[in-house]
Amino acid sequence: MGEAFFTSTEASKITGCSRRQLQYWRRQGVVVPTVNPGGKGRNVYYSESDLLILAVMEYLLSIGLNFDTSLTALNILMTKNLFLSAKSWTKDQTRLMFFLSLDNEEVRLENFNVELAKQKLEEGYPVIPFCCDRIYDKLQSNLKYFHQGQSDISCRENN
Amino acid sequence: MGEAFFTSTEASKITGCSRRQLQYWRRQGVVVPTVNPGGKGRNVYYSESDLLILAVMEYLLSIGLNFDTSLTALNILMTKNLFLSAKSWTKDQTRLMFFLSLDNEEVRLENFNVELAKQKLEEGYPVIPFCCDRIYDKLQSNLKYFHQGQSDISCRENN
Numbered sequence: 224m225g226e227a228f229f230t231s232t233e234a235s236k237i238t239g240c241s242r243r244q245l246q247y248w249r250r251q252g253v254v255v256p257t258v259n260p261g262g263k264g265r266n267v268y269y270s271e272s273d274l275l276i277l278a279v280m281e282y283l284l285s286i287g288l289n290f291d292t293s294l295t296a297l298n299i300l301m302t303k304n305l306f307l308s309a310k311s312w313t314k315d316q317t318r319l320m321f322f323l324s325l326d327n328e329e330v331r332l333e334n335f336n337v338e339l340a341k342q343k344l345e346e347g348y349p350v351i352p353f354c355c356d357r358i359y360d361k362l363q364s365n366l367k368y369f370h371q372g373q374s375d376i377s378c379r380e381n382n
Numbered sequence: 383m384g385e386a387f388f389t390s391t392e393a394s395k396i397t398g399c400s401r402r403q404l405q406y407w408r409r410q411g412v413v414v415p416t417v418n419p420g421g422k423g424r425n426v427y428y429s430e431s432d433l434l435i436l437a438v439m440e441y442l443l444s445i446g447l448n449f450d451t452s453l454t455a456l457n458i459l460m461t462k463n464l465f466l467s468a469k470s471w472t473k474d475q476t477r478l479m480f481f482l483s484l485d486n487e488e489v490r491l492e493n494f495n496v497e498l499a500k501q502k503l504e505e506g507y508p509v510i511p512f513c514c515d516r517i518y519d520k521l522q523s524n525l526k527y528f529h530q531g532q533s534d535i536s537c538r539e540n541n
Contacts, residue, residue: 286508287451287482287489289443320503323446330446337500344479344499344511349445351508 228258228268237365238277239285245277253294254280271366276301278362286351295330296321296353303332317356323349387417387427396524397436398444404436412453413439430525435460437521445510454489455480455512462491476515482508 234256235242248254249267254276258268269277279300283293299321318335322343332353333339340350393415394401407413408426413435417427428436438459442452458480477494481502491512492498499509 284448286484287447289446289448292446325445337503340503341496341500344496344509347511347513347516349508349510350503352503352506354506357506 226270228270229274230265231256231267231269233369234269234274234277237369238274238281238362239365240277240281244281248277248280253297274366275359275362278358282358288351292323292330296332296351299330299332300353317354319353319355321351321353323351385429387429388433389424390415390426390428392528393428393433393436396528397433397440397521398524399436399440403440407436407439412456433525434518434521437517441517447510451482451489455491455510458489458491459512476513478512478514480510480512482510 229237231242231245234240235245240248245254249256249260254273256262256267257270257273259266276297280293280297283296284290288296320333320335320340322331322333324330325347335352343350388396390401390404393399394404399407404413408415408419413432415421415426416429416432418425435456439452439456442455443449447455479492479494479499481490481492483489484506494511502509
């Protein structure tokens with residue numbers, strides 16, 4: 224089976240991002256679909272890796288972070304190539320934490336370490352745990368649910 | 383000396399909030415100036431307690447939280463009357479922490495407790511330390527600086 228690609232509507236259903244968000248992020252260059260990246264609504268297709276990036280962005284926004292901070296955190300994760308190697312993550316790579324600075328200027332990523340987290344909290348810094356595997360597993364579960372829905376539809380069409 | 387009141391421009395300089403934010407928050411009923419709360423730009427005056435609320439809102443936004451989450455956190459603090467009693471805070475009241483939920487639906491406030499924080503981080507919840515006294519002290523320092531500036535201007539005007 225070749226790699227699957229998803230329309231904006233499908234990507235929105237699978238990741239929980241709204242179509243408006245997808246459109247805005249395309250324009251801003253935040254998450255660009257692999258197929259026809261410069262295209263509009265109906266002509267673009269997201270790969271499974273794109274969906275993972277969307278799912279991470281959706282997660283960061285859903286916990287209450289603003290757009291700029293979520294984007295900074297996403298870019299740090301992208302720089303570390305964490306998304307490309309989802310299937311070969313080691314335990315250290317899946318449990319991470321972000322420290323937010325107190326002036327919105329810096330976001331730091333570290334491996335999850337409860338002693339360092341404690342120290343940072345004592346100093347007044349917000350600590351955001353980030354579990355790559357949870358987001359990956361949730362996406363896989365949504366994808367499975369989506370494909371089941373697709374095959375249900377195709378079965379109905381065949382009857 | 384009677385209670386001091388501050389124009390929007392002064393409140394903006396002292397708290398670091400932009401005038402646009404003040405205007406938006408007035409319209410939304412988030413932080414309403416004590417004098418002429420329904421008025422526009424030049425006719426409204428903020429009390430020192432209003433400034434503290436502005437400073438808290440500015441702080442919550444500055445660490446990277448979005449507007450809705452910051453507002454929820456602010457409202458929780460307001461419900462607990464923490465702002466009215468700034469001068470009589472006990473140590474327990476000044477060191478707090480927020481837990482953010484993973485679906486943007488709940489924000490919880492607790493006294494700062496490192497063991498509880500550790501447990502929540504292990505479970506994947508973001509933890510935001512909140513030190514009332516730091517925000518209060520920073521505001522007092524900004525107010526002092528502002529009043530000094532004012533008296534410098536008044537000295538110059540008298541010369």
